[in-house]
Amino acid sequence: MEIQIAKLPRIRIQKKRFNKLPESCGVYIFWAKNEAIYIGKALNLKSRLLSYLTVNLSPKTKSMVHEAQNVSFIKVNSELESLLLEAYLVRKNQPKYNAALKDDKHPLYIRITKEDYPRVITARKIDQQDNLAFYGPFPNSRNVYSVLKMLRRIFPFSDHKLGKRGCLYNHIGLCNPCPSEIERITNRQLQIMERKKYLHNIRMIKMVLSRKIKSVATKLGKEMDSYSKNEKFEEAEEVYERIKKLEYITQPTLPIKYFVENPNLYEDLRAEELNALRKLLASHIQLPTSIHRIECFDVAHLSGTSPAASMVTFINGEADKNLYRHFKIRQEKSRDDVSSIGEVAKRRLRHPTDWGVPNLIIVDGGVGQVNAFTSILYSNEVDIPIVGIAKNPDRLIVGGKKIRLKGPALNLVVRVRNEAHRFARRYHHKLVKKSLIY
Numbered sequence: 001m002e003i004q005i006a007k008l009p010r011i012r013i014q015k016k017r018f019n020k021l022p023e024s025c026g027v028y029i030f031w032a033k034n035e036a037i038y039i040g041k042a043l044n045l046k047s048r049l050l051s052y053l054t055v056n057l058s059p060k061t062k063s064m065v066h067e068a069q070n071v072s073f074i075k076v077n078s079e080l081e082s083l084l085l086e087a088y089l090v091r092k093n094q095p096k097y098n099a100a101l102k103d104d105k106h107p108l109y110i111r112i113t114k115e116d117y118p119r120v121i122t123a124r125k126i127d128q129q130d131n132l133a134f135y136g137p138f139p140n141s142r143n144v145y146s147v148l149k150m151l152r153r154i155f156p157f158s159d160h161k162l163g164k165r166g167c168l169y170n171h172i173g174l175c176n177p178c179p180s181e182i183e184r185i186t187n188r189q190l191q192i193m194e195r196k197k198y199l200h201n202i203r204m205i206k207m208v209l210s211r212k213i214k215s216v217a218t219k220l221g222k223e224m225d226s227y228s229k230n231e232k233f234e235e236a237e238e239v240y241e242r243i244k245k246l247e248y249i250t251q252p253t254l255p256i257k258y259f260v261e262n263p264n265l266y267e268d269l270r271a272e273e274l275n276a277l278r279k280l281l282a283s284h285i286q287l288p289t290s291i292h293r294i295e296c297f298d299v300a301h302l303s304g305t306s307p308a309a310s311m312v313t314f315i316n317g318e319a320d321k322n323l324y325r326h327f328k329i330r331q332e333k334s335r336d337d338v339s340s341i342g343e344v345a346k347r348r349l350r351h352p353t354d355w356g357v358p359n360l361i362i363v364d365g366g367v368g369q370v371n372a373f374t375s376i377l378y379s380n381e382v383d384i385p386i387v388g389i390a391k392n393p394d395r396l397i398v399g400g401k402k403i404r405l406k407g408p409a410l411n412l413v414v415r416v417r418n419e420a421h422r423f424a425r426r427y428h429h430k431l432v433k434k435s436l437i438y
Helices: 045-053 059-068 079-093 096-103 139-155 181-182 188-209 213-229 234-249 255-259 264-280 337-349 367-379 407-437
Strands: 026-030 036-041 070-075 108-113 120-123 131-138 291-303 304-315 323-328 360-364 386-390 395-398 401-404
Touching: 026 059, 026 079, 036 045, 036 059, 036 096, 045 059, 059 337, 070 255, 070 360, 070 386, 108 139, 108 188, 120 139, 131 188, 139 188, 139 234, 139 337, 181 188, 181 291, 181 360, 188 213, 213 304, 255 264, 264 395, 264 407, 291 337, 304 337, 304 407, 323 337, 337 367, 360 367, 360 407, 367 386
Parallel strands: 291 360, 360 386
Antiparallel strands: 026 036, 026 070, 108 120, 108 131, 291 304, 304 323, 386 395, 395 401
16 A cells, blocks of 8 residues: 555644654655655654754755645654664655755665675675675665664674774674674684674674564574573573664564554554553552543662662653653662662652652552652552562563563553663662762
8 A cells, every 4th residue: 555645744844843853763755836846864853853943954954944834743652663664754755855865875784795704884885796695675875784783782893894893883892792802812712712702793783784683583583591490591691682772672562554544653653552551450450530640750779879760751652851860879789679669769759749740650660669769659648559570581570479471551651661760770770870970
């Protein structure tokens, strides 16, 4: 079925209109009368479209904005989904400014070289020789680099030829193990092990680019279980982090035509997630009529130093960053997450109405953290349902019971938890930096 973007609602290009846009991933379309003249993607639709109203625009971009009268947008679930949707719509509609504004005239390919240490590089032309694998063409070079950047954080790879010392990316974990470093290892057995680790990463990248995502996740799961059974907990944790990152960039996506056929699909998905979570919880605890407002709390520290905590708020399944709060932990037992979350609960109570009242509170942690938060609220006669979320596998802590999460409810809870974790770590890193400077 051909996607008819002309059916999408349009808004005038005005700052007051753009200020009301959602702060979520999506694709936007600039219109001149009934012609789509430019299609782009954004991690934050509001921020990205407001940037077009600044005075520091390039001549071509300025010309495009001046010609356009309206904008349409489609919200999606993830950055990867926005990449796919943008590429599809540009390829189908060929807006004139997408060609005028891009930095190259040829499509880009991803090439995995046929060498002792295969490299993952990009190419402008098809070259069937000396390739272990070839993927493409991709219509937008930025998309290719974005995908490779995400993959490299999960499966580090080399894009350079062998040298006398490790590359710069090796020091930041993006080329690890580095082929140049592997070749310098004098212990033959250790060298073989490191080379196998590198080739394992290349195999995983090939599978991801071949869309064999489930097979990759299955293999990683088996690796993690094997390490755990052999009490190699650090290695198991490393694989677990890879699984989480892979889940993030390859989370389930819907056929992109659905987002165009139903401009309200994003809101419909969020409502489905909320309903699924409420239905799951209702069989275990008493809930209010609606759980449209959810707060999540997390604690972050490094061996007890620079402890911090976060509070993130989701309204109707979507983050409202105006309602975010962070806390600098003051208590002496800074390594004790249970005591720290209790302190956060007390401080949250000081703002019963000015910060708003949640329908549900999620605490990142187990039974101890949930009980600590619950005891503080209930002792002050505040009756708000509180649940925890534990990892590996992701499950809810409800009334002392552990409930396995799946489907839309899992998508919502994990998204809320990850945002709380990100916000807590951000403030923690800020405190660490401040302590080093002063």
